Amino acid sequence: MALASLATLLILAGYAALCAISPFGPCRKCAGTGLRKLTKPVKVCRRCRGNRHRLRVGRRLLNTGRAIHRDGTRPHRSAHH
Template identity: 70%
Template sequence: MALASLAILLTLSGYAALCTIRPFKPCRACDATGVRRTHRTVKVCRRCRGSRYRLRTGRRLTNTTRAIHHTGTRTHPSERTTDSPWP
């Protein structure tokens, strides 16, 4: 049981390091070309929007968590602007 837990922990920490070092991965929908061919038409890939790379799921989760934390925390009293006439 401890060995399985250690393996899961190492895998998750490795994926977290990968998301930190390389946050983008090649788009699998268009094979990293940025365009999709359907019959006779060539269209920009909807998933990567033509950039050929997509944000990794772990990085997207990290960015969302940071944004939620940032909007939910209070600012420091010295950083607040005093718009009211009372201190």
């Protein structure tokens, strides 16, 4: 049980490091090509819009957490000082 918990923590720490070092990963829908071949016409991938990369899920969670923390801790500036 402890070994499984340690392995899970190591995997999560590795993924967190990957998200910090490389926040963008290849698009899973087009396999990083930016194009989709469904039939004869080749179209731009709708998911990545042809950019070939998308923001990783872990990085999106980190950005959302930072935004929530920032909005909840900093006082709002008003027009009257």
